[in-house]
Structures are given as structure tokens and as C-alpha cells.
Amino acid sequence: MAEAPFNKHFPVSWEELHRNAKALAWRLIDRGPWKGIIAITRGGMVPAAIIARELEIRMIDTVCVSSYDHQQQRNATVLKGVEGANAGDGEGWLIIDDLVDTGKTAEVVRKMLPKAHFATVYAKPAGRPLVDTFITEVSQDTWIHFPWDIELQFSQPIAKLRQS
Numbered sequence: 001m002a003e004a005p006f007n008k009h010f011p012v013s014w015e016e017l018h019r020n021a022k023a024l025a026w027r028l029i030d031r032g033p034w035k036g037i038i039a040i041t042r043g044g045m046v047p048a049a050i051i052a053r054e055l056e057i058r059m060i061d062t063v064c065v066s067s068y069d070h071q072q073q074r075n076a077t078v079l080k081g082v083e084g085a086n087a088g089d090g091e092g093w094l095i096i097d098d099l100v101d102t103g104k105t106a107e108v109v110r111k112m113l114p115k116a117h118f119a120t121v122y123a124k125p126a127g128r129p130l131v132d133t134f135i136t137e138v139s140q141d142t143w144i145h146f147p148w149d150i151e152l153q154f155s156q157p158i159a160k161l162r163q164s
């Protein structure tokens with residue numbers, strides 16, 4: 001399989017993620033009231049929890065989708081749809097994910113809940129048209145490293161990176 005073309009790396013700390021998820025909650029509060037949140041697993045669960053806390057939403061369900069093996073994209077596979085929430089066509093519901101990249105995950109979930117409001121913390125240009133509200137855009141060749149996927153370790157000085 002060809003290497004994914006991610007030339008840039010964008011590490012995100014817990015504090016940054018918390019701040020950006022809260023900024024997303026500020027954008028969403030005036031567009032409500034919301035009947036509930038559908039979090040896209042797994043990455044959407046962390047921002048969904050923060051947004052649920054800020055908007056005082058206690059009705060939360062999941063759509064379980066898998067589309068990446070680390071940086072290699074596969075077809076988006078739905079492991080579980082919306083079950084308990086009775087969200088119908090999605091009217092009045094919020095769908096939350098951590099990011100949109102190619103937009104394939106968003107496309108699949110939007111088909112399930114066409115009238116829901118789709119919100120993410122981060123967006124790349126290819127997925128941006130599929131999102132109703134997002135906070136931060138990064139370029140398509142950037143890989144976002146979420147705090148749950150990384151740990152503190154030695155970092156090469158920039159000058160050394162230039163030499164290699």
C-alpha cells in the first residue's frame with residue numbers, strides 16, 4: 001500500500017483539545033436547543049463529552065465507524081448505527097467527531113442522519129464541505145496527533161531535522 005502523504009505533524013495537547021472543544025460548544029449553543037448528541041467513535045467521544053458538559057446534554061448515543069489503520073485509510077465501515085436514541089432523520093441532533101479528513105466518515109454518517117448538525121473540532125479542506133460547524137482548519141497533508149495517541153518523548157532540534 002502507498003504511504004499516506006502526511007508531510008506535517010500537528011500534535012494537540014489535552015489543554016488545547018479542551019479549549020477547542022469548549023470553543024465549539026460556544027458556537028453550538030445558540031444553534032440549539034439540541035435533542036441530544038451522537039458521538040462518532042472513537043475520536044468523537046472526547047469532544048462529545050466536553051460539549052455535553054457545556055451544553056448540559058445528557059442524551060448521548062454513538063455511531064461506531066472505523067476507517068483508518070493508523071494513517072492508512074480503508075473504506076468507512078459502520079459497526080453500529082444509532083439505536084437507543086430514536087434520532088429519526090437527525091433533526092435537532094448534533095453529530096460530533098474529532099475531525100474530518102477526506103470526509104468519508106462524515107458522508108456515511110450524514111446518510112444515516114441527514115438533518116443532523118455535523119460538528120467537528122478540526123477540519124481538512126477535503127472534508128470541510130461536509131461539516132456544518134468546526135473550529136480549526138489544518139492542511140490536507142497534516143496529520144493531527146490527538147493527546148490520547150501520543151506520549152512525551154525526546155524531540156530532535158530543528159537544525160538536526162534540516163540536516164537529515
Ligand SMILES: O=P(O)(O)OC[C@H]1O[C@H](OP(=O)(O)OP(=O)(O)O)[C@H](O)[C@@H]1O
Pocket residue numbers: 040041042043044065066067068069073076097098099100101102103104105106127
Ligand atoms: O474524514 P475521514 O477521512 O473519514 O477521516 C476522519 C475520521 O478518521 C478518524 O477516525 P478513525 O476511523 O481513525 O477511528 P477512531 O476515531 O476510532 O480513531 C477520525 O476520528 C474521524 O472519525
Ligand SMILES: Nc1nc2[nH]cnc2c(=O)[nH]1
Pocket residue numbers: 068099100101102142143144145146149
Ligand atoms: N489522529 C488522526 N486521525 C485521523 N484520521 C484521519 N485523519 C486523521 C488525522 O489527521 N489524525
Ligand SMILES: [Mg+2]
Pocket residue numbers: 040041042043044065097
Ligand atoms: Mg473517528
